[in-house]
Amino acid sequence: MKFNRWLHSERSITITTVVGCPNMCPYCPQDIVKSVYLSRGGSPSLDLNDYYGYLQKIPTGVKVIFGGFGEPWCHPKCTEMVLAAHSAGHKIDVYTSLVGMKIEDVYILKAIPFESSFTVHLPDDNGQTKIRLDQNYLEVLRAIGAAGIRHLHFDLRQDGPAPVSLPPAVAQAIGSLPVGISRCHTWGGLVGDVTPKILKSWLPLRGCPRFYRNVLLPNGDVALCCWDMGMQHIIGNLKDSDYESLFQSNEFKRIKSGFCRRDPDILCSRCDSPMRQILGLSIPPAYRPVVRFLYERVRKLKVF
Numbered sequence: 057m058k059f060n061r062w063l064h065s066e067r068s069i070t071i072t073t074v075v076g077c078p079n080m081c082p083y084c085p086q087d088i089v090k091s092v093y094l095s096r097g098g099s100p101s102l103d104l105n106d107y108y109g110y111l112q113k114i115p116t117g118v119k120v121i122f123g124g125f126g127e128p129w130c131h132p133k134c135t136e137m138v139l140a141a142h143s144a145g146h147k148i149d150v151y152t153s154l155v156g157m158k159i160e161d162v163y164i165l166k167a168i169p170f171e172s173s174f175t176v177h178l179p180d181d182n183g184q185t186k187i188r189l190d191q192n193y194l195e196v197l198r199a200i201g202a203a204g205i206r207h208l209h210f211d212l213r214q215d216g217p218a219p220v221s222l223p224p225a226v227a228q229a230i231g232s233l234p235v236g237i238s239r240c241h242t243w244g245g246l247v248g249d250v251t252p253k254i255l256k257s258w259l260p261l262r263g264c265p266r267f268y269r270n271v272l273l274p275n276g277d278v279a280l281c282c283w284d285m286g287m288q289h290i291i292g293n294l295k296d297s298d299y300e301s302l303f304q305s306n307e308f309k310r311i312k313s314g315f316c317r318r319d320p321d322i323l324c325s326r327c328d329s330p331m332r333q334i335l336g337l338s339i340p341p342a343y344r345p346v347v348r349f350l351y352e353r354v355r356k357l358k359v360f
């Protein structure tokens with residue numbers, strides 16, 4: 057039980073302020089996001105009154121992340137939403153490409169003590185991440201770098217084996233600040249094939265930490281996790297019900313039992329998230345008996 061308590065100890069909800077992102081990076085399934093969401097009904101932009109209603113239902117122990125299935129600052133009230141979540145006592149993190157952010161937003165945001173990550177997704181010079189390098193963008197980027205924002209990370213996405221590099225104007229704007237590189241994935245096979253080794257899991261995992269790191273859409277629907285861009289698993293709706301009922305829903309129960317059985321109808325069975333790989337899937341075969349032994353020692357049989 058202790059292992060699974062640890063596995064599911066951190067809860068967060070990622071707010072999608074606007075469905076769809078203008079950057080349209082080729083490795084991101086934005087077309088699928090938009091068409092699936094619009095077919096479910098609801099405005100692509102989060103209504104401010106709805107947001108305050110959702111926020112009231114989210115327990116303060118649940119971290120609020122601004123990111124999700126679109127670019128958060130394409131919503132003109134995104135900074136106001138961040139402030140409201142902070143005032144309500146939530147821990148806050150951000151994942152943004154800065155598109156839509158204004159210089160005034162930076163002055164307000166620098167006062168927020170971000171909990172573990174304010175990640176800025178940067179454009180590259182290789183045509184993989186496309187962000188318009190206009191004057192406003194470069195000014196905001198410079199200001200973000202200079203603002204002393206807590207837990208600021210710059211992130212470049214690499215799709216394929218070829219290395220990516222920064223456009224000179226971007227490199228100049230961020231100066232000597234470090235930039236991390238993360239690999240693209242397939243969102244469970246939404247873009248490209250999932251490598252077979254991920255399907256052949258050998259560790260008897262009973263859950264994923266992301267079961268409780270869900271994504272809120274403007275219409276109140278809550279998707280399982282940030283891998284679920286095809287919205288295959290909507291576990292409930294915060295307009296119609298409260299936060300805890302998300303985890304009592306039939307869909308959530310179906311995911312939990314499907315996870316253990318490696319049910320091919322469950323997104324988790326095709327998942328190529330780094331989290332899932334860290335939890336054992338990419339450990340070389342020679343080490344697996346040891347890891348499995350340790351795993352069995354730390355978990356109790358009754359998991360959920």
Ligand code: SF4
Nearest residue numbers: 264266281324327329
């Ligand atoms: S296994 Fe993958 S799809 Fe399933 S909850 Fe975890 S991150 Fe999401």
